[in-house]
Amino acid sequence: xxxxxxxxxxxxxxxxxxxxxxxxxxxxxxxxxxxxxxxxxxxxxxxxxxxxxxxxxxxxxxxxxxxxxxxxxxxxxxxxxxxxxxxxxxxxxxxxxxxxxxxxxxxxxxxxxxxxxxxxxxxxxxxxxxxxxxxxxxxxxxxxxxxxxxxxxxxxxxxxxxxxxxxxxxxxxxxxxxxxxxxxxxxxxxxxxxxxxxxxxxxxxxxxxxxxxxxxxxxxxxxxxxxxxxxxxxxxxxxxxxxxxxxxxxxxxxxxxxxxxxxxxxxxxxxx
Amino acid sequence: xxxxxxxxxxxxxxxxxxxxxxxxxxxxxxxxxxxxxxxxxxxxxxxxxxxxxxxxxxxxxxxxxxxxxxxxxxxxxxxxxxxxxxxxxxxxxxxxxxxxxxxxxxxxxxxxxxxxxxxxxxxxxxxxxxxxxxxxxxxxxxxxxxxxxxxxxxxxxxxxxxxxxxxxxxxxxxxxxxxxxxxxxxxxxxxxxxxxxxxxxxxxxxxxxxxxxxxxxxxxxxxxxxxxxxxxxxxxxxxxxxxxxxxxxxxxxxxxxxxxxxxxxxxxxxxxxxxxxxxxxxxxxxxxxxxxxxxxxxxxxxxxxxxxxxxxxxxxxxxxxxxxxxxxxxxxxxxxxx
Numbered sequence: 001x002x003x004x005x006x007x008x009x010x011x012x013x014x015x016x017x018x019x020x021x022x023x024x025x026x027x028x029x030x031x032x033x034x035x036x037x038x039x040x041x042x043x044x045x046x047x048x049x050x051x052x053x054x055x056x057x058x059x060x061x062x063x064x065x066x067x068x069x070x071x072x073x074x075x076x077x078x079x080x081x082x083x084x085x086x087x088x089x090x091x092x093x094x095x096x097x098x099x100x101x102x103x104x105x106x107x108x109x110x111x112x113x114x115x116x117x118x119x120x121x122x123x124x125x126x127x128x129x130x131x132x133x134x135x136x137x138x139x140x141x142x143x144x145x146x147x148x149x150x151x152x153x154x155x156x157x158x159x160x161x162x163x164x165x166x167x168x169x170x171x172x173x174x175x176x177x178x179x180x181x182x183x184x185x186x187x188x189x190x191x192x193x194x195x196x197x198x199x200x201x202x203x204x205x206x207x208x209x210x211x212x213x214x215x216x217x218x219x220x221x222x223x224x225x226x227x228x229x230x231x232x233x234x235x236x237x238x239x240x241x242x243x244x245x246x247x248x249x250x251x252x253x254x255x256x257x258x259x260x261x262x263x264x265x266x267x268x269x270x271x272x
Numbered sequence: 273x274x275x276x277x278x279x280x281x282x283x284x285x286x287x288x289x290x291x292x293x294x295x296x297x298x299x300x301x302x303x304x305x306x307x308x309x310x311x312x313x314x315x316x317x318x319x320x321x322x323x324x325x326x327x328x329x330x331x332x333x334x335x336x337x338x339x340x341x342x343x344x345x346x347x348x349x350x351x352x353x354x355x356x357x358x359x360x361x362x363x364x365x366x367x368x369x370x371x372x373x374x375x376x377x378x379x380x381x382x383x384x385x386x387x388x389x390x391x392x393x394x395x396x397x398x399x400x401x402x403x404x405x406x407x408x409x410x411x412x413x414x415x416x417x418x419x420x421x422x423x424x425x426x427x428x429x430x431x432x433x434x435x436x437x438x439x440x441x442x443x444x445x446x447x448x449x450x451x452x453x454x455x456x457x458x459x460x461x462x463x464x465x466x467x468x469x470x471x472x473x474x475x476x477x478x479x480x481x482x483x484x485x486x487x488x489x490x491x492x493x494x495x496x497x498x499x500x501x502x503x504x505x506x507x508x509x510x511x512x513x514x515x516x517x518x519x520x521x522x523x524x525x526x527x528x529x530x531x532x533x534x535x536x537x538x539x540x541x542x543x544x545x546x547x548x549x550x551x552x553x554x555x556x557x558x559x560x561x562x563x564x565x566x567x568x569x570x571x572x573x574x575x576x577x578x579x580x581x582x583x584x585x586x587x588x589x590x591x592x593x594x595x596x597x598x599x600x601x602x603x604x605x606x607x608x609x610x
Contacts, residue, residue, distance in 0.1 A: 088508060097501075097504045099500065104497065106363070112493075116505065119507065
């Protein structure tokens with residue numbers, strides 16, 4: 001996929017300045033600990049998949065990262081600065097979230113929806129329009145540009161939202177952070193792979209930090225550089241898909257006996 | 273939106289024509305030219321044309337403030353309707369339907385009956401405060417993090433309107449004859465008694481509202497994606513919501529204090545504009561202001577011309593147009609509501 005971003009990839013030694021670091025993060029609803037002492041770093045230039053059964057806390061962790069829930073215990077830092085201390089408008093340029101569902105009451109056209117991603121940016125109208133067109137094409141929905149958003153299928157909506165989110169990150173002063181909440185849930189098979197390949201490409205070619213909540217272990221194995229497996233609010237396994245997704249871990253976490261085909265040299269495991 | 277370039281000049285023409293018509297229609301029959309010279313005389317303190325003193329007086333003290341009030345109140349109500357629909361993420365939100373106008377009317381009525389000597393400013397303030405309280409209550413009743421439920425919104429509107437109606441009912445028993453006449457007029461909505469002081473106040477509020485709403489137009493668009501999504505785009509959602517609620521309450525409060533309850537402008541106008549221009553608030557808000565102004569001026573002309581020399585309250589006219597439109601919208605939305 002052809003990419004032409006204005007911000008060139010930043011040299012590796014600067015990465016730690018803009019690294020997302022979660023330290024001793026806990027979160028409880030009532031008495032129930034949803035996240036328990038989470039410590040993890042997300043490296044620029046890599047795709048990290050958050051895995052785990054329902055209720056394991058992966059969505060909650062994602063919500064904490066985008067400040068939808070307060071971080072009363074523990075800290076989340078972006079670079080040297082606490083996430084909560086970042087000026088809202090500045091943070092929006094560098095951290096964006098693809099929601100699981102996004103409905104719109106009013107019949108905005110697709111390009112208008114993507115143009116909403118221009119909100120935190122400072123651009124002339126013409127530059128903004130070019131950016132919108134670019135990302136529509138990149139995500140493969142340029143042909144829908146003049147369609148009314150509410151008339152789209154679920155998968156089309158999802159991709160339009162992805163274009164909006166990527167538009168939002170276009171002016172980031174450092175490699176941005178992209179949070180994807182089950183981005184493939186509404187997509188057909190080919191689209192699932194296109195979206196994840198795009199995310200991987202952004203990470204590897206343009207040093208995006210991509211954090212993605214997934215249910216499908218094979219997708220995680222194929223497209224992520226690192227997986228984090230959560231169970232009952234705790235990280236039980238972490239590392240490359242090869243290391244972290246062993247048959248024992250899958251048995252233990254999902255309570256399920258998988259068909260497991262170990263990874264060939266340089267490949268990824270297949271799990272059924 | 274190249275193909276709609278003609279729309280703005282057309283709308284301006286409609287607006288100017290309806291204003292001219294509004295200045296020249298009434299029980300005292302005057303030609304268009306005479307009315308125009310009277311307006312010119314009023315503006316420049318000269319006396320051109322051959323006008324009888326009473327004709328000059330009719331124009332400068334009755335028709336001109338009336339026309340300007342219709343234009344400004346129409347523009348305010350239409351914009352407030354559009355903003356409320358965005359804020360509530362709900363196409364059926366309208367100051368009249370969800371009870372904000374009733375709340376504001378109660379505030380105005382309290383001021384009129386209990387403090388008979390207060391001026392237009394205090395009445396507006398009372399209407400604003402009660403309108404604000406009503407908006408907050410309705411918002412609380414009808415919304416959760418995901419948006420507002422249409423059913424809850426409309427039911428809260430019914431409940432609030434009933435409460436405010438009862439309050440005004442009690443006040444009518446306390447009122448003297450003078451206040452009673454005012455109150456009756458208020459409930460129906462009328463621009464007939466337009467006073468210059470209200471024209472000034474409404475104009476001021478209109479300028480403030482239009483300026484601030486336009487600055488928040490992009491944020492309002494983003495808010496339609498959802499509150500969480502708007503936050504992720506860097507918008508201070510809570511402050512935005514509070515600001516818009518305050519401004520809407522101010523607009524509706526001042527309008528109600530000046531003209532009483534005029535319903536449906538805030539519902540019909542943004543809908544028509546959305547059909548033509550789409551829902552982008554950058555275009556929706558200014559066009560709604562123009563169309564709202566023109567529509568209320570035309571409705572007021574209708575109110576004067578229907579049964580001369582008697583006049584209908586303009587609120588009746590807008591209700592006659594708006595209520596069927598509301599029913600049409602309900603029919604359209606029926607599948608979603610049940």
